[in-house]
Amino acid sequence: MRDVLLVLAVFLACAVEAVEALTIVLAVGVSRGWRSAVQGVAVGLLALAVIVAALGPALSFVPLGALRLVVGGLLLIFGLGWLRKAILRASGFKALHDEDAIYARELVAARRAGRTSRAAVDDWYAFTLSFKGVLLEGLEVVFIVVTFGSNQGSVPLAVLGAGTAVVAVTVAGIAVRGPLARVPENTLKFAVGVLLTSFGTFWGAEGAGAHWPGADTALLGVIAFVAITALLFVALLRRVHRRGVPGSVPAAEPIEVL
Amino acid sequence: MGALGRWLRSFGAFWWDFIVGDDWRVAVGVVAALAGTAGLAAARVPAWWFLPVTVLVLLGMSLRRAIRDAGTR
Numbered sequence: 560m561r562d563v564l565l566v567l568a569v570f571l572a573c574a575v576e577a578v579e580a581l582t583i584v585l586a587v588g589v590s591r592g593w594r595s596a597v598q599g600v601a602v603g604l605l606a607l608a609v610i611v612a613a614l615g616p617a618l619s620f621v622p623l624g625a626l627r628l629v630v631g632g633l634l635l636i637f638g639l640g641w642l643r644k645a646i647l648r649a650s651g652f653k654a655l656h657d658e659d660a661i662y663a664r665e666l667v668a669a670r671r672a673g674r675t676s677r678a679a680v681d682d683w684y685a686f687t688l689s690f691k692g693v694l695l696e697g698l699e700v701v702f703i704v705v706t707f708g709s710n711q712g713s714v715p716l717a718v719l720g721a722g723t724a725v726v727a728v729t730v731a732g733i734a735v736r737g738p739l740a741r742v743p744e745n746t747l748k749f750a751v752g753v754l755l756t757s758f759g760t761f762w763g764a765e766g767a768g769a770h771w772p773g774a775d776t777a778l779l780g781v782i783a784f785v786a787i788t789a790l791l792f793v794a795l796l797r798r799v800h801r802r803g804v805p806g807s808v809p810a811a812e813p814i815e816v817l
Numbered sequence: 818m819g820a821l822g823r824w825l826r827s828f829g830a831f832w833w834d835f836i837v838g839d840d841w842r843v844a845v846g847v848v849a850a851l852a853g854t855a856g857l858a859a860a861r862v863p864a865w866w867f868l869p870v871t872v873l874v875l876l877g878m879s880l881r882r883a884i885r886d887a888g889t890r
Contacts, residue, residue: 628851633836635847635872640838643879652887698835760868767851768858769865781869788873792880799884 561775562716564782565707568754569720572703575747576696577728582658582738583692586665587685591674595682599689604725606690607697611704611718618709624766630706631763637699638755642789645749650796655745658738703755710762753789757782840882846875 588596618626647653665688672684680686704721708714731739761778764771771777837844850871857864 628855632847632851635850635868636836636838636844639843639847639872639876639879640840642876643840643843643883646876646880647883652884756872760872763847763851764854764865764868767854767864767868769854769863769868770858771865777865784869785872788876792876796880796884 561711561778562713564754564758564778565711565713566716566720568751568758569700569704569707569717570724571747571754572751573700573721573724574728574742575744575751576700577725578658578739578742578744579656579661580692580696581728581732582662583665583696584689585732585738586662587669587688587692590666590669591672591682591685595680595685596689598680599686599691600693602686603690603693603697606694607701610698610701611714614701614705615708615714618705621709623710624768626766627710627762628766630710631759631761631766633702634706634755634759635763636759637702638752638757638759640752641748642752642756642785645745645752646789646792646796648745649749649793651800652796658742658744662738707758710758749789753782753786757785760785840879842882843875843879846871846878850875 584596584600587599621629644653648655669684669688675683677683700721704717705714708717711717728739757778761771761781773780850868853871854864854867857867
C-alpha cells in the first residue's frame with residue numbers, strides 16, 4: 560500500500576513540475592529552434608539523474624530513525640508550503656499559475672534575446688533557459704524521489720513514478736503542441752501537498768520516537784485527516800473571500816476529492 | 818561585496834527559498850513540533866497525535882497570515 564502511495568505522490572509531484580518545465584522549453588524551442596533547447600533539456604535531466612544516483616545510495620547509510628526525523632520534517636515544510644498555496648489559490652486569495660500567460664511572456668523574452676554560440680551549443684540562451692527550467696523545476700522532484708525512495712527502501716520505484724510522469728507530460732505536450740494550460744494544476748498541487756504533508760507527519764513522528772496505532776495502516780488515517788482539514792480550510796476561506804477582502808483574486812478550479 | 822560574496826549570498830538565498838519557502842514560521846513550527854513529539858515519546862507518553870494537531874494549527878496560522886497580508890496590500 561505504501562508503495563502505491565509512494566509512486567502516486569512522486570508521479571503527481573513530477574507531473575506538476577514537468578508541466579511548468581514544459582512551458583519554458585516549448586517557448587524556447589518554438590521561438591529559437593529546437594536543437595539547443597533539447598540539448599538544455601538533456602543536460603538538465605542528466606544533472607538531475609546524477610544527483611539522484613549520488614544522493615540515493617548516500618542516504619542508505621543514514622540510520623532509519625534519524626533519516627525519518629529529518630526527511631519527515633523537510634517533507635512537512637514542503638508539503639505545508641504546497642498545501643498553503645493550493646488552498647489560497649482555490650479560495651481566491653492567490654492568483655492562478657497561468658501556463659498560457661507564462662508561455663507568452665517567455666516567448667517574448669526569448670525572441671528579444673541575442674544569439675551567441677559556445678562549444679557544441681549553437682544558441683547559448685536557448686540552452687541555458689531550457690537547462691535551468693528543467694533543473695530548477697526538477698530539483699524538488701529529486702528531493703521527493705530520493706527521500707521517499709530511501710525511506711521505503713525503493714529508490715527505483717520512485718524513479719519509475721517520476722519517469723512515467725515526465726514521459727506522460729512530454730507526450731501530451733507534443734500532442735497539444737502548446738503549454739498544458741488545461742491541466743487542473745491546482746488540484747494536482749493540492750493532492751501533492753496532502754501526500755507530502757501526510758508522509759512527513761507519519762515519518763516525522765516515527766523518527767521522533769512515536770508509535771502509530773495500527774502501524775502502517777495509520778498512514779491512511781493521516782492522509783484522510785490532512786485532506787479533510789485542507790478541504791475545510793478551502794471551504795472556510797471561500798466564505799471569507801465571498802465576503803470580500805482587498806487584494807483577493809478570482810478563485811481557482813474547484814478542488815476535487817481524489 | 819566581491820563576486821564570491823555575491824555568489825554565496827545568492828546560493829544561500831536559493832536554498833533558503835527552496836527549503837523554507839514563503840513562511841519561515843512554518844519551518845520553525847515543524848522543528849518545534851518534532852521536538853515536542855520526541856519529548857513526549859521520551860517521557861513514555863503517547864505522542865502520535867501531537868504532530869497532526871500541530872500541522873493543523875500551523876497550516877491555519879499560516880493561512881491566516883497570508884489572508885491578512887492580502888488584505889493589507
